[in-house]
Structure formats: structure tokens, C-alpha cells
Amino acid sequence: MxxxxxxxxxxxxxxxxxxxxxxxxxxxxxxxxxxxxxxxxxxxxxxxxxxxxxxxxxxxxxxxxxxxxxxxxxxxxxxxxxxxxxxxxxxxxxxxxxxxxxxxxxxxxxxxxxxxxxxxxxxxxxxxxxxxxxxxxxxxxxxxxxxxxxxxxxxxxxxxxxSLLDPVTAVSGGGPAYVFLLAELLEKAAVDQGVPQDLARRMARATVAGSGALLAASPEDAGALRQAVTSPKGTTERALAVLMDKEAWPKLVPEAIDAATHRSRELAS
Ligand SMILES: NC(=O)c1ccc[n+]([C@@H]2O[C@H](COP(=O)([O-])OP(=O)(O)OC[C@H]3O[C@@H](n4cnc5c(N)ncnc54)[C@H](OP(=O)(O)O)[C@@H]3O)[C@@H](O)[C@H]2O)c1
Incomplete structure (x- = not known):
């Protein structure tokens, strides 16, 4: 106690x-x-x-x-x-x-x-x-x-x-689902690249869980931790160019949060 x-x-x-x-x-x-x-x-x-x-x-x-x-x-x-x-x-x-x-x-x-x-x-x-x-x-x-x-x-x-509980519901309430979706998609993409299913699953889970633990343990901003993984002209930079395209995550994530926030307002009673 x-x-x-x-x-x-x-x-x-x-x-x-x-x-x-x-x-x-x-x-x-x-x-x-x-x-x-x-x-x-x-x-x-x-x-x-x-x-x-x-x-x-x-x-x-x-x-x-x-x-x-x-x-x-x-x-x-x-x-x-x-x-x-x-x-x-x-x-x-x-x-x-x-x-x-x-x-x-x-x-x-x-x-x-x-x-x-x-x-x-x-x-x-x-x-x-x-x-x-x-x-x-x-x-x-x-x-x-x-x-x-x-x-x-x-x-x-x-x-x-x-009223702030509507965006809160969208971000932290539903947030674990978005992170789990990332683990699902990483696993599937690894399999698509020829990685055996078991290894793909372990890699995706450990990467999401380990990154979360690193973020929790670190005083650095998420952006700084991202940059620390990103060497100039390297492989991560190439992947991030796809994800950070203005039509990709920078557009989709705010849209998703906006949709969830609106739904939370609709459901309020
Ligand atoms: N799960 C999430 O991610 C999350 C996040 C934020 C907020 N919440 C909120 O947390 C609340 C609970 O969610 P949960 O995921 O824990 O749901 P849950 O696992 O279904 O728990 C609700 C429990 O209440 C019991 N129950 C039903 N009628 C009751 C009554 N008259 N008196 C006392 N207990 C009764 C249910 O029993 P039976 O199974 O027999 O019906 C069930 O065991 C929800 O209002 C949800 O909006 C959930």
C-alpha cells in the first residue's frame, strides 16, 4: 500500500x-x-x-x-x-x-x-x-x-x-486504436516484403511497444526522436518522404481526429 x-x-x-x-x-x-x-x-x-x-x-x-x-x-x-x-x-x-x-x-x-x-x-x-x-x-x-x-x-x-472532451475522446480515448492499426499495417507490409509471418508480427509489436517505451522514458520531443532515426539520404528518410507527403499523414491524421471529434459531439447526450 x-x-x-x-x-x-x-x-x-x-x-x-x-x-x-x-x-x-x-x-x-x-x-x-x-x-x-x-x-x-x-x-x-x-x-x-x-x-x-x-x-x-x-x-x-x-x-x-x-x-x-x-x-x-x-x-x-x-x-x-x-x-x-x-x-x-x-x-x-x-x-x-x-x-x-x-x-x-x-x-x-x-x-x-x-x-x-x-x-x-x-x-x-x-x-x-x-x-x-x-x-x-x-x-x-x-x-x-x-x-x-x-x-x-x-x-x-x-x-x-x-466540450474539450470531444477532441480528447478522439485523440487519447481512441488513440490506442490508431497505434494498434500501425502495428497491424507494419506487420502486413513486412509480410508483403517476404518476411515470415511470425517474425513480421514480433517485429511490428516490439517496434511499436519499444518506441512507445522510449518516448515515455525520453525528455525529447517525438519529432527529435524521429529525426534521431533518420539519416540523411537513408532508408528511413525515404519512407518518411512517403508518409509525410502533404497528402499523406499530415492531412489524414488531422482529418481522422476531426471525424472522431465530430462523432463524439454527435453522440453527446
Ligand atoms: N474501453 C475503452 O476504450 C473506453 C475508453 C473510454 C471510456 N470508456 C467507457 O467506459 C465504460 C465502460 O466500458 P468498458 O469497455 O469497461 O465496458 P464493459 O467491459 O462492457 O463493462 C461494462 C460492465 O458493466 C456491466 N453492467 C451492465 N449493466 C449494469 C448495471 N445495471 N449495473 C452495473 N453493471 C452493469 C456489464 O455487465 P454485462 O457484460 O453483463 O452487461 C459490464 O461488465 C463505457 O461507458 C465506455 O464508454 C471505455
Whole structure:
């Protein structure tokens, strides 16, 4: 355990993201973790360390959480939230549901302190990046608690305007998918050049993972690290001339992020 234990927390939805958060809280130390999760398989690994119930009706009567974490699918929100309104007096609500706005959650809870956050999947190994925004009713202490809870899966950054969560969703929320696509395409290109499938797969995975680790460990900008691999008139320079053509990545990446940002705005409710 590192530092003071976390106060009692109620986790609603213990799937991939909720489970990653719970794992982090248990590793840190938490006074009491209660989980609402209907899928028994999702909570098996937490047996004996967290109290699990299948629905809100079966929560322990004496339980007063300091925070309620909403990690269910966005489409479940309207049906699920009203059952938790009774905790709104004492708890801060922290939602990681994509596209669900603070004002809608506030209304469903009959008035509540709501933090909205967007994590990403490296959270599963404690290397996530979460961007959060606090609703107007959230106190400084509640924000600090939300920060501690979200930091269990990696880095946390706070922004003021909720509308920033649309580009955040496009860049860091979806970002792992773009990086995995790069690994897929590198593997396929290697095979196309005659590299055996197994080796192509190992090379692509290790190159993406190793480059990410180097970027994380280095104080240098990504551009400087790129230039360090690029000898004048060499092979990398030749490949980058294709990728950095003004019609290629410099055009496509902003277009992709713009498309995802627009979609995030469309889905907001
Ligand atoms: N995965 C990502 O990359 C990512 C990134 C950013 C944000 N998010 C957000 O994180 C949230 C969770 O995503 P996820 O990938 O962890 O989804 P997930 O693995 O499907 O987890 C959701 C869990 O909630 C459970 N559940 C369903 N109804 C419930 C209820 N009434 N009460 C309590 N639990 C209930 C589900 O059980 P069943 O399986 O039985 O339905 C499932 O285990 C989503 O809102 C998503 O938008 C995800």
C-alpha cells in the first residue's frame, strides 16, 4: 500500500475499465470497495477483496460511499443512474461513460457533484491517460478524491471546458486504436516484403511497444526522436518522404481526429 487508503467507493460496472480502476484501488489500499456488477465472471478475480452485488437493490444498507464510479456502457445510463440518486448527498459521482454529459447525469441523479472523465485502454496495465472535467457542484476535496481514484490507472489531466472532451475522446480515448492499426499495417507490409509471418508480427509489436517505451522514458520531443532515426539520404528518410507527403499523414491524421471529434459531439447526450 502507498499513502493513505482510499475512502469507501462504490463501483457501478466492473468490465474492462471498471475492473482496471478497481485493481488500482485495491493495490493502493482502500477502506471498502463495493461493486455492482451483474456479470459474475467480471468480478471473479476480486473475490474476497471487494464486496460484489448484482444490482443496486442488494447494496449493503449501511454503505455510504465517498465516491460512486460509473463505469457502465453509456446506453445503460438512463436506466441505471436513478437507483444511485440516494448517494448524491454525500458522494462525488465520477463517470467514465463516453459522451454522457454532466448536465444529463446531474438531472438523472436529482442534483449531484459529477466529474466526467475519459480514460483509455492502457489503463488496464496502469499506463492509461485520463482527462477529466469537474461539474460546478464538485468541491475541491471531491475533485482531489476523483483525481486519486482516476490516477489508479495512470496519468490524469484536468480541463475546464466539458466540450474539450470531444477532441480528447478522439485523440487519447481512441488513440490506442490508431497505434494498434500501425502495428497491424507494419506487420502486413513486412509480410508483403517476404518476411515470415511470425517474425513480421514480433517485429511490428516490439517496434511499436519499444518506441512507445522510449518516448515515455525520453525528455525529447517525438519529432527529435524521429529525426534521431533518420539519416540523411537513408532508408528511413525515404519512407518518411512517403508518409509525410502533404497528402499523406499530415492531412489524414488531422482529418481522422476531426471525424472522431465530430462523432463524439454527435453522440453527446
Ligand atoms: N474501453 C475503452 O476504450 C473506453 C475508453 C473510454 C471510456 N470508456 C467507457 O467506459 C465504460 C465502460 O466500458 P468498458 O469497455 O469497461 O465496458 P464493459 O467491459 O462492457 O463493462 C461494462 C460492465 O458493466 C456491466 N453492467 C451492465 N449493466 C449494469 C448495471 N445495471 N449495473 C452495473 N453493471 C452493469 C456489464 O455487465 P454485462 O457484460 O453483463 O452487461 C459490464 O461488465 C463505457 O461507458 C465506455 O464508454 C471505455
Amino acid at each position: 502507498t499513502g493513505d487508503p482510499l475512502p469507501p467507493v462504490l463501483l457501478v460496472g466492473c468490465g474492462k475499465m471498471g475492473g482496471a480502476l478497481l485493481k488500482g484501488w485495491l493495490a493502493h489500499g482502500i477502506l471498502r470497495a463495493v461493486v455492482v456488477e451483474p456479470a459474475t465472471v467480471a468480478t471473479k478475480e476480486f473475490a474476497g477483496r471487494a464486496e460484489v452485488v448484482p444490482d443496486a437493490e442488494r447494496l449493503p444498507a449501511d454503505f455510504t460511499p465517498a465516491a460512486v464510479i460509473l463505469a457502465i456502457k453509456p446506453q445503460e445510463m438512463a436506466n441505471v443512474l436513478p437507483a444511485y440518486a440516494r448517494f448524491a448527498k454525500n458522494a462525488v459521482f465520477v463517470s467514465i461513460m463516453a459522451g454522457r454529459t454532466i448536465s444529463v447525469m446531474d438531472a438523472l441523479l436529482g442534483g449531484a457533484s459529477v466529474v466526467r472523465a475519459m480514460p483509455n485502454t492502457p489503463a488496464a496495465i496502469g499506463q492509461g491517460f485520463t482527462v477529466a472535467v469537474a461539474g460546478r457542484a464538485v468541491s475541491a476535496d471531491q475533485k482531489a478524491l476523483a483525481d486519486r481514484l482516476l490516477a489508479a490507472t495512470g496519468e490524469v489531466a484536468w480541463v475546464e471546458g466539458e
